[in-house]
Ligand SMILES: [Zn+2]
């Protein structure tokens with residue numbers, strides 16, 4: 001587990017939000033809900049955790065914005081996001097309209113992969129067509145030459 005030093009030592013953040021960050025990081029793989037996290041930071045319920053979570057969002061280390069086609073989730077960042085990286089909204093993929101925030105903004109991982117495969121397939125097709133166009137006469141010529149040779153030997 002890696003805890004961003006500046007964040008933990010940031011006196012501007014409340015003690016609870018700093019603890020919340022540490023607890024969230026420790027529990028992130030378990031998929032804990034805020035309700036489960038609450039008692040670990042000395043709070044009673046998810047409702048009470050919210051303002052502290054907002055503090056972490058404000059600090060750029062947590063994202064809680066909803067993403068297209070995904071269940072609401074809390075995304076933790078090990079280092080604070082820069083101002084440009086912090087967007088209020090989910091950035092949809094230009095191809096399929098699903099969330100693309102985890103990948104290149106505007107192109108999701110799946111579509112990126114599809115485009116890569118499509119491009120490779122197109123290149124293969126182009127190469128094959130070039131070879132076919134260039135080699136068609138040659139191939140016929142060679143087989144007919146062999147045929148001639150065979151005829152001559154017989
Ligand atoms: Zn998104």
Ligand SMILES: [Zn+2]
Nearest residue numbers: 093096108111
């Ligand atoms: Zn896509």
